[in-house]
Every structure is written in C-alpha cells, then in structure tokens.
Amino acid sequence: MDEQGEVKVKNPWHRPAVIFLTVFIVLGIIIMVSISVVQNKPLVKKYKYGIVLDAGSSHTSVYIYEWPAEKENNTGMVQQLHTCNVKGKGISSYSADPDGAGKSLHECMMEAKNKIPANRHSETPVYLGATAGMRLLMMENEAASEKVLASVEDSLKTYPFSYQGARIISGQEEGAFGWITVNYLSKNLNKPTGTLGALDLGGASTQITFVPQQEIETNDNSIDFRLYGNDYHLYTHSFLCYGKDQALKLSMSLKLESTHIADKTKPIELRDPCFHPGYNFTKIAQSFFDTPCINGVNLPTGIISHVGLGNWSQCQQSIRKVFNITYCAYSKCSFNGVFQPSVDGKFGAFSAFFFVMDFLNLTSDSLDGTKQRLAKYCSTPWKEIVEQYPQIKQKYLSEYCFSGTYILTLLEDGYSFTSDNWKDIRFIKKIGDSDAGWTLGYMLNLTNMIPAEAQDTPLMPYGGYITFMLLFTLLILVLLLMVFIYFRRSTRQAQKDII
Template sequence: MDEQGEVKVRNPWHKPLCIVLTAFIIGGIITMVAVSVVQNKPLPQKYKYGIVLDAGSSHTSVFIYEWPAEKENNTGMVQQKHTCNVKGKGISSYYANPDGAGKSLHECMLDAKQRIPAQRYSETPVYLGATAGMRLLKMEDETASEKVLASVEHSLKTYPFSYQGARIISGQEEGAFGWITVNYLSEKLNKPTGTLGALDLGGASTQITFVPQQQIESEDNSIDFRLYGNDYHLYTHSFLCYGKDQALKLSMGKKLESTPAADKTDPIELRDPCFNPGYNYTKTVQSVFDTPCMNEVKMPNGNFSHVGVGDWSQCQQSIRKVFDISHCEYSKCSFNGVFQPSIDGTFGAFSAFFFVMDFLNLTSDSLASAKQTLATHCSTPWKKLVENHPKIKQKYLSEYCFSGTYILTLLEDGYNFTSDNWKDIQFIKKIGDSDAGWTLGYMLNLTNMIPAEAPDTPLMPYGGYVTLMLLFTVFIVVLLILAYMHFRQSTRKGQKDII
C-alpha cells in the first residue's frame, strides 16, 4: 500500500511529443507573422514614365509623368515628375523656318534624358500634341504646318525614347482631355460624387467642358467616355480665335477698323481703354492683323500709335463686341450661335485663367469685387505699374488690364456664369503636384491607363491587413496560454486527488 501511495501521475506536458507539438505551434505562429510582414511590406517603388509635349500657340512645354510600375491602372497614381518650358515661341512661329521647330526642343529633351533612368528609355512613350496655334497655321498654310510637324517628328525620333507621334489635336479633344486630367487628379472618376467642369484658356483658343443636366442639342458638342465603370456624357466646345492673345487682336482690329487717321499722312492713334493711362507705343498694323482670325476685319495700312486710356467700363464694352450673341438656333447658346446647356456644378479654371487672375489677386474674389479690383488696376498709370513690377516683361504687364477684363467678360457674357455661381469657379494651377491641363488626360487616353471598368481593389489596405494578422496572432497565443494554464491546473488537481 505504501508503494502505491507514492505513485504520481507524470505531467503530460513533459512528454517529448507534447513538447515537440508546442514548439511547432509557436514556431508556426512566428513564421506566419514573419512571412505576412515580409510578404506584404512596401517594396522599393519601380516607376514607369511618359513624356507629353504641349505645343501651344505661344510656347511649348515638356511634361514628364511617372507612376508605380505595378499599379498603373489605379486612379490618382500617375503624377507629374517635372516640367521643362522650351525657350522661344510656339512651334507654329517657325512656319518660315521649319527646321528651327525641331531644334528648339533639344534642351528640354536632354533634360528629360537626365531625369528618367536609362533602363526605362525604350519603354517611355513620347507624344507631341499641337493645339490652336498649329490649327491656325494649318488654316492659313497647310504645307507649312506639315513641314513644322515633320521637323519636330524628326527631332523627337533622335532621342532614345519610344516616339508615339506628333499631331495637331482638335479643340474638342483638348477640352475633353483637360476634363479627364482635372477629374483624374481630383480622384472623382471612380467615386459617385459629381465631377468637375473644365475651363481652359490659351493664347489662341478657349475650351469649356462639363457634364450637363440637360440634353445636348448639338452632336458636335457631345463626347462620351466610359471610365472606371462609369459612363460620362460630356458637353464640350472649343472657341478658336478666342484665346487671350487672339482675342486681343480681334478687339484691337475692330477698334482700328473704326478709327480713321486725322490725316492720310499721319499714323492712326488708337486710344485703347484696355491699356493703362500713359501707355504709348508705335506698332505696325501688320502685327495685329497677321492671323487668320482677322480675315473678316478690313486691315488699314501703315503704323499706329497705341495709346492707353485705362477705363475698365469702356474696355468691357469694347470686348463685348468680339462676342456675337445676336442669334441662336438652339434653346440656349453661349456666343457665336454655339449651343451650350445651363452651367452646372463646380468648375476648375486653369492655364491662362489662373495665371491672369492670380497676378491680379482675383482667384478668390466675388464677381462684383473682381470688377472693382480690375477697374482700379486698369486706371493705374503705366509708369507706376512698371515701377511696381520691374521684373515682368512690359509686353505681358501691359496686357493684364485687357486679359483680366476679357476673362470676366468671357465667363459672364460668354459662358453665362453669374454672381450666384461665380463661387463655383476654382482658379487652379496644380492639383497636387501635377499641372491642370490637357496633357495628362491625353497620355492616359493614348496609353489606356484608365480602364473602362473599375479596377479590382484589395480586401483591405496593407496597414489594416498587418494589424488584423497581428491581432489574430496575439489572440491565438493568449488562447494557448490560457489552455496551458487550465490544463496545468487540472493536472495538479488530478495529482493531488491520486496522492
């Protein structure tokens, strides 16, 4: 009996098999966590690149875009890496020297080579889109426009990138791609919320694009996209000759046409309310009429004295004369008989819209306040304006009164914005680190980087996944500890009962 009383039950955890199993469980859990963390940790990004040249009427800009190589179809992933402004005027200015158009791109293309890794050269697409300046040149001299495009094509093919073409894009395309850009960068294309309208103003044309609430009555102003599983029915129109530079020539041309010289031998004196008082320069009539936009205006001969008067109210009255609102075959029109549905939603106004309004500090003003500020600016003596802005070229500085007044008149009288919805216009230069404009939308469209259907997304973000895995691991470990403690307590109780 004494020998039986000394018999004890061995703790089953001391058995080799239990020890091995426990080690495997703990090792498995540690391995699971380690593998999950290593497998899902952010890896060093590998980028792809794209280059788009915006060959505008007044200058050319080279945009370099980059995106993570493994996520190129996710919205908001493509970002602007760098911009290089080509020295000199736009490529259309080389109509008499086509070879100069291609050569002018050299410095910025070398800059692109330095900013893009060499191993990515062969897969980096290069696109050149020419806008209103080249559209006007094609209207005036199609052969010259073809030679200019051939020159830039020859030049771009000499660089180690994947050349994809150089062409003149239509005004409708320019407006539509600008709309894609601002909505892509604002990440509105894959969300149920409303989209942004797009207002673009260049030197030779202006574009308006938005999703209307009413039927589009003119097929020429309609374009459809299916992006990220959503269908978009856009209204868009581009007004050639109504960019700020060409509009200035239109306005001055009409004034010159109705301003006779005091004497046949004397030069014409053009008293211009859109230029500051004290501004007085002699200019050639040819400098105003050297554009196809002036074909319907009778050109006088010789030179003229351009004298600033600085009267904002008279300036706006003179600008209104370049808009024809006398006829409309549709239920509603903007100007020149062009159909336009009622303005709806928020708009992003970029390019010259932003640059002019930003200089005049009008990007956040009400319409009434903007008019008052412009009236003050236009009446500022030219000499004082030059003293206040010594670093700005006088040609550009002299045109701000006209440009600011033209923008207000275009938006209010042309596009039918009012004091009530003026706050819906956002004057923007960039969205994030990328310029607002048509170039990004153009590249996204040509590379099919915005899928027609919504891309698949992970069940949860990386951080959430790792957190969930760690919580489950801790939960399992706690359960094992509790089970061990309970089993050990039960074993000790059993031993006492046996003893």
C-alpha cells in the same frame, strides 16, 4: 577498507532527446525571424512613365508622368513627376524655320532622359499634342505646319523613348482632356458625387467642358468617356481665335477699323481704353495683325501709335464686340451661334484664366468686386504700373488690363455666368503636385492602352502571416515546456541516484 565507487551522473543536456528539441527550437526561432524580415521588407514599387509635350501657341511644355504598374478599374493612377518649359516661343512660330522647332525641344528632352530610369526608357511613350497655334498655322499654311510637325517628329525619334506620334489635337479633345485632368486631380472620377466643369484659356483658343443637366442638342459639342468604371457624357466646345492673345488682336482690329484717319501720311493713333493711361507705344500694323483670325476687316497699313486711356467700362464695351450674340439656332447659345446648355455646378478655371486673375489678385472676389477692382487697376497710370512690377516684361504687363476684362466678359457675357454662380468658379493652377491642363487627362486616357504589370507581393497574405506566426510561436512554447519538464525530471532522477 572498501572503496566507495563514484557515482557518475549523466548531464541531462547531453541526452539525445534534449539536443534534438533544442536544435529544433533554435531553428524554429531562426525561421520565424527570417520569415518576419522577408514578410515586412519594403516592397519595391514598379512604375511606368509617359511623356506628353504640350505644343501651345505661345510656348511648349514637356510633362513627365508616372503611375504604378498596376491599374485601378482599368485606368492607370497617373501623377506628374516633372515639367520643363521649352525656351522660346511655340512650335508654330517656326513656320519659316521648321528645323528650329525640333531643335528647340532638346534641352527639355534631355531632362526627361535623366529623370526617367534608364531601364524604363525604351517602354516610355512620348506624345506631342499641338493646340490652337498649330491649328491656326494649318489654316494659314498647311505645308508649313506639316514641315514643323515633321521636324519635331524627327527630333523626338532620336531619344531613347517609345515615340508614339506628334499631331494637332482638336479643340474638342483639348477641352475634354482638360475636364478629365481637373476631375481626376480632384478625385471626382471614382466617386458618385458631381464633377467639376473645366474652363481653359490659352493664347489662341478657349475651351468649356462640363456634364450638362439638359440634353446636348448637337453632336458637334458632345463627347463620351469611360473612366474608373463610370460613363461620362460631356458637353464641350473650343473657340479658336478666342484665346487671350488672338482676342486682343481681334479687339484692336475692330477699334482700328472704326478709327478715323485724317492724314494717311502720319502714324495712325489708336486710342485704346484697355491700356493704362500714359501707355504710348508704336507698332507695325502688318506684323501685329498677321493672323488668320482677322478676316474681312479693312485694316490700315503702316505704323500704329497705340495710346492707352485706362477706361474699364469702355474697354468692356469694345471687347463685347468680338462676340456675336445676334443669332442662335438652338434653345440656348453662348456666342457665335454655338449651342451651350446652362452652366450648372462648379467649375475649375485654369491656364491663362488662373495666371491673369492670380496676377490681378481676383481669384476669390465676387463678380461685382472683380469689376470694381479691375476698373481701379485699369485706370492706374502706366508709369505707376511699371514701377510696381519692374520684374515683368512691359509687353506682358501692358496687357493685363485687357486680359482681365476679356476673361470677365467671356465668362459673364460669353458663357453666361452670373453674380449668383460666379463663386462656383475656382481659379486653379495646380491640384496637388500636378498642373491643371489637358496633358494629364491625355496621358490618363492613353494608359488604358498600356498593359499592366504584376505587383510585387509579400511572401504570404497578411492574415496567413499572422496565423503562421501565432501557431509557430505556440509550437516553440510547447517544445520549450517539454524541454523544461524533461530537464526537471532528469535532474530529480540524478539526485535520487546520488542518494
């Protein structure tokens, strides 16, 4: 009997063409997955950092800013990362101990060292700007002010940052950079809409800055900036000695000058309508009025018995005397003969403007309502005020009646705000996560001098990535279809061979 030979059918998966296509498809899938992972991985953002020290009259604050290494219209996108308040008074208080000024910065500068990545330390610029407190010290004792600045300079050079200088900035700069800050934070600089005016109040000076609707009649009150491709022509003025602390001394010195002293052997009684009824403290005249802001005033020496009366209307009348409005050589003035255009548009009021009015809960009231509530607050007995705010030091607590009345009088009588545009003033502490003040504007302006870095970019543009993935997917589908057709034909052929 003849043996029927076995028919061996070759497995179509073992054919070279099928093996090649299968390997190609698997590799294609691996490539697609790999490209997708690389393309869509989170990009590591590169940041630059800057440190600005605000050496004010009453204290020093250290601000740390960060911004992406890329720029927008040649201006870095700066944000506040961290702030640290230096313990103690401002650096101008170290005139008798200059070395102490530099040492006082150590704790906050160490915080900055820890906050900023170590690989960025050497390229992080550090700037110290001293304001009105140091301007006054410069007027009073230039040698002492230079020693204080030398002390902070020596101190800042010991840290691993790029020290760029410590200097006394002008009042004009302080006002202008404050204007940049509030408009940057409000996102007005890269829009065609109107800008915010800036109102800044410190302990020793106050600044007003805005884009006027009329011509600026004196170059002393103008400054120009170019930011985000736009040019800005600003009116700005800084009134030295008209911060709230110095204004208090000015006002009290004028009251003392007019006080009748019957017996010079007894303490001088200063009856003050700007302090609460029941307030009664003794002060040493010479130490309290030791400031270059008080010139030509015949002040008594010795002990002063400071007695509060709590009469708001009399308080405002006494404050008005610190503003000289008797002459003006221009078409329009604020006070002390200083040119000022009409205050048009909206304004952001920050620093002491905010802190005082926020404490008094007067940040959103009308002008008339502000006056009424201030009058009620000032007439509140001192004992009740102390009981109501036990956590606040009595020195600061006692001055809120004066400070609130001074702010209202400065804005209304000094800058000519009225009940009609009072609502255009917005009292602000922060916008977003950044403090309103001159330091951010200063840092923002300085970033124009800091070179940009190339941004990390995806493997390919988004449109190209989508096109590539679609074409590659289509190719794999075509290959799969070819494998399927080839496999099907091979199977049919094998079945015919068996039959």
